[in-house]
Amino acid sequence: MSAVVEAPIVQARGVVKDFAAGDESLRVLHGIDLDVRAGELMLVVGPSGCGKTTLISILAGILSATEGEVRVGGRALGGLSARKLAAFRRETVGFIFQQYNLLPSLTAAENAAVPLVARGERLGAAEKKARLVLERLGMGPHAGKQPRQLSGGQMQRVAIARALVHDPAFIVCDEPTAALDAASGRAAMELLRDAARDPHRAVVVVTHDPRIYGFADRLAEMEDGRVTRVLDEPAAIRALSH
Numbered sequence: 001m002s003a004v005v006e007a008p009i010v011q012a013r014g015v016v017k018d019f020a021a022g023d024e025s026l027r028v029l030h031g032i033d034l035d036v037r038a039g040e041l042m043l044v045v046g047p048s049g050c051g052k053t054t055l056i057s058i059l060a061g062i063l064s065a066t067e068g069e070v071r072v073g074g075r076a077l078g079g080l081s082a083r084k085l086a087a088f089r090r091e092t093v094g095f096i097f098q099q100y101n102l103l104p105s106l107t108a109a110e111n112a113a114v115p116l117v118a119r120g121e122r123l124g125a126a127e128k129k130a131r132l133v134l135e136r137l138g139m140g141p142h143a144g145k146q147p148r149q150l151s152g153g154q155m156q157r158v159a160i161a162r163a164l165v166h167d168p169a170f171i172v173c174d175e176p177t178a179a180l181d182a183a184s185g186r187a188a189m190e191l192l193r194d195a196a197r198d199p200h201r202a203v204v205v206v207t208h209d210p211r212i213y214g215f216a217d218r219l220a221e222m223e224d225g226r227v228t229r230v231l232d233e234p235a236a237i238r239a240l241s242h
């Protein structure tokens with residue numbers, strides 16, 4: 001057994017977010033403390049509008065916090081210039097958005113290769129790596145197809161491949177199973193859970209779908225811009241889904 005306790009991959013402390021609303025400002029996050037550990041899959045759940053997307057966007061460096069601190073892999077995001085923040089997102093974060101955000105004119109393999117090309121790899125080499133990831137996800141036969149030729153579950157797997165291809169330390173997903181049938185949703189979650197098993201990676205998934213609660217190592221509940229509790233007992237997490 002190691003005596004070294006690894007620092008969490010993601011540490012949020014006192015995170016506040018205000019959005020401008022006309023002349024006023026609207027506080028949507030009220031001081032959030034949250035750790036996401038290496039090797040874990042954390043689910044974030046809560047009613048519509050409670051701040052889930054805002055929170056994961058801040059953790060991923062897409063939005064900045066109004067107050068508080070976010071550290072990812074030991075780096076404080078608040079101190080980074082726009083350029084360094086863009087580099088942080090490119091290298092450290094994999095995103096899966098609800099609408100997948102695939103580029104319609106690119107093939108599945110080209111879409112999945114985008115993070116590699118963005119960091120300067122040659123298209124041919126990047127596409128080859130992307131094809132390997134797609135094969136692992138059972139998408140080998142579809143690697144040359146464009147999104148419009150794919151089903152919802154297949155597009156979802158392309159989005160997952162794109163989030164994994166550059167081996168990021170932190171993967172964030174906003175409602176990855178929202179548009180999927182039960183079987184495709186489970187398959188997507190199995191892929192994400194496998195990705196989270198890497199001891200150098202953490203995965204955070206926002207969901208409304210109680211059918212996937214069982215995949216969580218921990219589950220954070222949010223309400224009105226606050227994390228109200230974090231469950232880590234499998235039985236307690238399962239009980240929520242009934």
Ligand SMILES: Nc1ncnc2c1ncn2[C@@H]1O[C@H](COP(=O)(O)OP(=O)(O)OP(=O)(O)O)[C@@H](O)[C@H]1O
Pocket residue numbers: 019020021026028046047048049050051052053054055
């Ligand atoms: N860019 C913005 N400008 C102003 N208000 C915003 C902005 N983005 C989000 N909000 C508000 O912040 C609150 C939290 O929004 P958020 O999208 O984080 O909720 P959510 O928990 O992800 O909801 P859902 O489950 O419906 O996706 C909402 O009241 C929303 O209207």
Ligand SMILES: [Mg+2]
Pocket residue numbers: 052053054174
């Ligand atoms: Mg949302």
